[in-house]
Amino acid sequence: MVQFSDISAALETQVIELPSWAFGNSGTRFKVFGTPGTPRTPQEKIADAAKVNEFTGLSPKVALHIPWDKVDDYSELRDYAADLGMQLGTVNSNTFQDDDYKFGSLTHVDPKIRQKAIDHHFECIEIMDATGSTDLKIWLADGTNYPGQGDIRGRQDRLADSLAKIYARVGDEQRLVLEYKFFEPAFYHTDVPDWGTSYAQVSALGERALVCLDTGHHAPGTNIEFIVAQLLRLGKLGSFDFNSRFYADDDLIVGAADPFQLFRIIYEVIRGGGYGPDSGVAFMLDQCHNVEDKIPGQIRSVLNVQEMTARALLVDGDALTAAQNAGDVLGANGILMDAFYTDVRGDLAEWRSGRGLPADPMVAYAASGNQEKIAAERVGGAQASWGA
Ligand code: LRH
Ligand code: MN
Ligand code: MN
Numbered sequence: 001m002v003q004f005s006d007i008s009a010a011l012e013t014q015v016i017e018l019p020s021w022a023f024g025n026s027g028t029r030f031k032v033f034g035t036p037g038t039p040r041t042p043q044e045k046i047a048d049a050a051k052v053n054e055f056t057g058l059s060p061k062v063a064l065h066i067p068w069d070k071v072d073d074y075s076e077l078r079d080y081a082a083d084l085g086m087q088l089g090t091v092n093s094n095t096f097q098d099d100d101y102k103f104g105s106l107t108h109v110d111p112k113i114r115q116k117a118i119d120h121h122f123e124c125i126e127i128m129d130a131t132g133s134t135d136l137k138i139w140l141a142d143g144t145n146y147p148g149q150g151d152i153r154g155r156q157d158r159l160a161d162s163l164a165k166i167y168a169r170v171g172d173e174q175r176l177v178l179e180y181k182f183f184e185p186a187f188y189h190t191d192v193p194d195w196g197t198s199y200a201q202v203s204a205l206g207e208r209a210l211v212c213l214d215t216g217h218h219a220p221g222t223n224i225e226f227i228v229a230q231l232l233r234l235g236k237l238g239s240f241d242f243n244s245r246f247y248a249d250d251d252l253i254v255g256a257a258d259p260f261q262l263f264r265i266i267y268e269v270i271r272g273g274g275y276g277p278d279s280g281v282a283f284m285l286d287q288c289h290n291v292e293d294k295i296p297g298q299i300r301s302v303l304n305v306q307e308m309t310a311r312a313l314l315v316d317g318d319a320l321t322a323a324q325n326a327g328d329v330l331g332a333n334g335i336l337m338d339a340f341y342t343d344v345r346g347d348l349a350e351w352r353s354g355r356g357l358p359a360d361p362m363v364a365y366a367a368s369g370n371q372e373k374i375a376a377e378r379v380g381g382a383q384a385s386w387g388a
Contacts, residue, residue, distance in 0.1 A: 002339075004347040007313040011351065013277050014309060016242075016302045017061040017089040017284040018052060020045040020069050023295070026251075026288035035293060037374035042069040043080055044378070048295050050084035051370060055361040057352070058302040061089035063284055064131070066124050068094065074130035088131035090177075090239065090284060093124045096141035096185070104142040106162035107155040107191050114162055121166040128174060135239060135282060136170060137212055138163075139179035143186025143193075155191050160204060167205040175208045177238040177282075181217035184249055195227050199236055210238025214286055215254070215265065216245040224261065225268040232272030232281075241286030242305060251288040253297060255304030262304065263340050267312040275309075293371060299361050307344060315339040 023045040025038050039045040042064070049062040062081065071077050074088075081088050095105035095117045103109070105117035124136055142159070144150040163178070170176050180198040183190055192198055195211055202209035211231055218224055231237035244250065244257035255262045266275075274281035283305065289297035316335055323332035349359040358364030365371075 002314050002316050004310070004314070004344065004351075007310060008351055010276070010313055011306065011310060014058060014306060015061060015277065015283065016059050016305050017063050017282060018049045018059045018298055018302075019063050019065070019092075019284065019286050020049065021065050022285065022287050022289060022298055023048040024068070027290045033291060035289075037371060037378050038294070040378060042071055042077060045069070046077070046081050046086055046088075047084060048374075049298070050081075050086050051295050051365070052298045052302060053085065055299055055358060055365050055368075056302050056306075057355060057357045058306055059298070060085060061087045063090040063092060063137075064088060064127070064133070065092040065094055066120075066127060074127050078131045088133050090135040090137045090282065091124045091128050091131070091133045092137045092139070093121050095120060101141070103150070104155065104191070106138075106140060106166075107142045107159045109154075109158075114158065118162055118165050122169055125166075125169050125171070125174070129171065134173060135175050135177055136166075137177045137179060137239070138166075139181065139212075139214075140192055141185050143183075143188070143190035145186060145188050147188060149188070152189055156197075159191055160201060163201055163205060163209075167209055170208060172208075175210060175238060176202070176205065177210050177212040178202050179212040179214055179217070179241065181214065181249065182219055195231060199231070199234065202236060210280075211236050212239045212241060213237065214241035214243070214249075215262075216241075216243045216249045216251060216286075220247075225264040228265055228268040228274070229272055232269070232274050237272075237274055237281050239282035239284055241284055242301075243285065243287045251286065253287060253289075253301050253304065254285060255301070255308055259304070259308060260340060262308040263311055266305075266308050267315055267336070267339075270309075270312055270315075271317075295371065296362060296365055299365055303348075303361060307348065310344040310348060311339050311342055314342055314344070 023039050025032055025034055027033055039048055046062055053059045078088055095101050100113050108114050167176055178198045178201055180192045180194050182193045198211045202211055242254040244252045244254050246257050269275050273279060285301055320332055320335045323335055353359045
């Protein structure tokens with residue numbers, strides 16, 4: 001049996017990167033609800049991310065989305081973050097909110113539009129140089145709505161060409177991660193719909209090009225932990241966008257819809273050597289908080305990831321291997337389920353107290369008065385990101 005004391009050191013190394021856009025107002029195509037206290041600037045989003053870290057000790061990094069987080073001076077933004085104990089993480093490009101990209105960006109038939117999209121990525125790399133960020137994350141809305149609308153094969157070739165130009169600018173200490181998504185906003189075909197396409201495209205680029213797995217971007221019933229195992233086996237899993245979904249790309253709190261799936265994914269990460277600061281696999285959240293407060297929403301999210309990580313670390317690997325090799329079907333399944341059903345909340349509360357963190361970060365945040373303070377201070381603020 002693995003005890004909690006055996007895993008507490010491994011828990012120390014966990015870093016979960018927060019998305020700046022989780023702190024902005026967001027919604028659906030039906031309505032964006034304003035939440036009191038919503039940040040008005042990238043600085044305020046970073047300050048909110050720092051609050052999540054202050055109460056959990058889990059999230060010292062915040063990812064940026066360009067142009068949502070555009071500022072004049074990115075070195076200044078880096079210093080601002082550092083003063084709050086935060087680092088600037090992944091830089092996400094955005095080629096999905098510009099009329100020019102109606103029929104594609106990196107895949108567009110018009111070389112001028114392709115170049116515009118490539119130049120945007122060059123700008124993102126310059127921002128990374130100033131912020132000290134290591135990862136450039138590319139997610140494309142490119143695709144078509146009707147059979148025959150575009151030449152699927154030609155688009156794939158143009159994508160490869162555009163990505164090669166971007167990759168040539170990625171620094172030695174930097175990486176490019178390509179995210180896939182099976183549909184939306186394009187509904188007939190998407191140019192990077194699945195891990196296989198992302199893998200094929202990044203493999204053609206080189207070592208520092210990897211796949212980003214967003215847990216909300218698969219068809220219902222997809223065995224995501226299998227994809228994790230395969231990408232780790234191939235050395236091509238670069239990062240996660242964690243969130244949970246019931247129906248589509250819901251971007252709900254990770255672990256809310258299916259904690260068992262989150263457990264299985266993290267177990268496979270650990271099994272494949274993808275856990276820990278030197279593994280090269282970044283744990284990021286990609287979420288929106290449409291109807292709940294954003295800072296507690298993010299606190300709950302990182303705690304969910306930590307809780308399932310603890311349970312996955314509790315899997316008795318030796319016993320599991322022995323049961324698997326002996327063909328002990330129910331024994332092997334039982335070993336995995338034992339770890340999943342272990343309630344680690346008490347141990348984690350103690351673990352936190354021992355590190356000067358609140359035993360219950362949700363309760364401590366609610367009692368801190370911060371939510372009321374930002375609601376009073378930030379009156380009249382503009383919407384910060386999604387749907388702006
Ligand atoms: C696309 C996506 C991608 C974007 C983010 C805001 O659905 O997952 O990662 O950058 O949402
Ligand atoms: Mn994503
Ligand atoms: Mn998404």
